[in-house]
Amino acid sequence: MTAAAKRTADPHQFGRGQTPISEQGPAPKLIVVSYGFWIFLLSDFIMFSAFFAGYAVLVGNTAGGPGGRELFELPTVAVETTLLLASSFACGMAGIAMAARNRWWFQIAMATTAVFGAGFLGLEIHEFTGLIARGAGPDRSAFLSAFFALVGCHGLHVTIGMLWLTTMMAQVQAKGFQDAIVRRILCFSLFWHALDIIWIAVFTIVYLMGAG
Secondary structure, eight states, rough: OOOOHHHHHSSTTTSSTOOOOGGGGGGGGHHHHHHHHHHHHHHHHHHHHHHEEEEEEEOOOOTSOOOOHHHOOOOHHHHHHHHHHHHHHHHHHHHHHHTTOOOHHHHHHHHHHHHHHHHHHHHHHHHHHHHHHOOOSEEEEEEHEEEEEEHHHHHHHHHHHHHHHHHHHHHHHHOSSOHHHHHHHHHHHHHHHHHHHHHHIIIIIIIHHHOO
């Protein structure tokens, strides 16, 4: 088959021409890593779904204590949400800088992501300590146990993401945009954007509906 005929059979170059699948060899490492990481993210979404289900069942079980309407401060939570969304935007800019192989702008964008993420965590810790100081800790009621478990699990994920982020910054600074490092950065970006999606659900279901 001529080269022109091969291009006609596979115009977008998605495959490897007319080579049988059994003879095409292993998939590129980027595809294998991405596939495995998507499975991890899906398992994470399933875990959070269980936390959301538990919260939905227990939200009314306040044991005579305060509920979301008395406890949640929506302006503060709105600032948290803004910070996390801004960090996601900065993370996207870091991806663009990586594609352009611009180390300087990559580091600036990732540092901005870290600053916004740290601000989000700081406000969340402030909220938790304030609730505990008011006697509304996780041991006060089933509602608060579910609340701390769900929101705290998301905060733990953000903390892990921050550690991952700083590791990627150090690796790029030391070794540049090697293929293995690029794959890790792409996985980190998926992870960070997934945390945004989960937080939007937390903000809507826990805070907005709870305060209302």
